[in-house]
Amino acid sequence: MFERNLKLAKEWRLIPFGAYSPSLNMAIDEAIFQLIVGNKVPPTLRLYTWNPPALSIGYFQDAESPLIKRYVEKGYPLVRRPTGGLAVLHKDEMSYSMVGVFARDGFPENRQGAYKKAHESIKEALSAFGFEVNLYHGREPWNKEALCSSSWIAYDIILRGKGKIGGSAQKVNREILLQHGSISLPEGTDGNCLGAKITENFEKIFQIELKQQELTEAELSLSEKFAKEKYEKWEWNYKGGRFLFLGRN
Amino acid sequence: MYPKELKYTKTHEWARETEEFVMVGITSFAAEELSDIVYVELRSEGGKIEKGSSFGTLESIKAVSDIYSPVSGEIREVNSKLQNQPELLNKDPYGEGWIISIIPVERQELNGLMNAEEYEKFVEEEKGK
Numbered sequence: 001m002f003e004r005n006l007k008l009a010k011e012w013r014l015i016p017f018g019a020y021s022p023s024l025n026m027a028i029d030e031a032i033f034q035l036i037v038g039n040k041v042p043p044t045l046r047l048y049t050w051n052p053p054a055l056s057i058g059y060f061q062d063a064e065s066p067l068i069k070r071y072v073e074k075g076y077p078l079v080r081r082p083t084g085g086l087a088v089l090h091k092d093e094m095s096y097s098m099v100g101v102f103a104r105d106g107f108p109e110n111r112q113g114a115y116k117k118a119h120e121s122i123k124e125a126l127s128a129f130g131f132e133v134n135l136y137h138g139r140e141p142w143n144k145e146a147l148c149s150s151s152w153i154a155y156d157i158i159l160r161g162k163g164k165i166g167g168s169a170q171k172v173n174r175e176i177l178l179q180h181g182s183i184s185l186p187e188g189t190d191g192n193c194l195g196a197k198i199t200e201n202f203e204k205i206f207q208i209e210l211k212q213q214e215l216t217e218a219e220l221s222l223s224e225k226f227a228k229e230k231y232e233k234w235e236w237n238y239k240g241g242r243f244l245f246l247g248r249n
Numbered sequence: 250m251y252p253k254e255l256k257y258t259k260t261h262e263w264a265r266e267t268e269e270f271v272m273v274g275i276t277s278f279a280a281e282e283l284s285d286i287v288y289v290e291l292r293s294e295g296g297k298i299e300k301g302s303s304f305g306t307l308e309s310i311k312a313v314s315d316i317y318s319p320v321s322g323e324i325r326e327v328n329s330k331l332q333n334q335p336e337l338l339n340k341d342p343y344g345e346g347w348i349i350s351i352i353p354v355e356r357q358e359l360n361g362l363m364n365a366e367e368y369e370k371f372v373e374e375e376k377g378k
Binding site for chain 1: 260
């Protein structure tokens, strides 16, 4: 159904799979986002996971809510994302991030398109393993106290019999998008094989060619700075987002 | 379609000029594109702001977006209703959903903004992309 036309394929960058700390994962995603224009790098896809497993919360989410506190009390480190959305438990999962300038080099034209196409790619990858997955086409009421897995929006990834197993969150800055998401690995799934299928389907569905490259020196340096000065900080993780409203920043 | 008395930016903010200050919000196009806005975070009153820099952040279910100032100046007032009623941005973006007012240092900065007709054309081009 989806055939990649090599003549039209734009080149994106693929950052090799790695397992990183919660703070470094968010720092890397934000560094790529902040530098993508000046860095003159193409749209970038990154696959990663979390070591140790952790709870990530959305930019505006209340870290003091009873639900979040329960996970923190169980010992999961907490990190606040630069993107919106709700709490996600990153355990037995695979995460991805994509960063690009809208409508440039094969990157989608808008954030809805990015959400849909990325999820289609992941859905096709999971289907190739024989899982019955579909993209959600409705919308449940937004419940800010819920875990992300209980809050479904259009194009979220649903596994038959299990419910939502994949979703993403976004940050937009003028014409640049950072989108990252988490896929709960169905039992028995080999993460490496799934990763390979995801990249294959990103190439098909976005009509791109992924070229493996490491982060640039500037991205590595900015990632370290963001990790140290922001994502490891209690103030950001517990008080960031809407608690800065009306004058506290 | 867009209020004629306002001026507009390419990042979909509107500006209403009065004798004393410039009031700023997001356009109905931006509000529709974002869909349900659930959180708003704004810079504080009294702070200095540069044209083109961010004066706040919105979240609309999953997506966090910055909003940008059309002028440089001092933040005179922020709309505190938005903290508990972010839906005003969707319901009444040009009225009760105003976001911030700025005492400008250089009103000429507004000269580069689009009028309602130009903005409408700009939006049609964006939609057609």
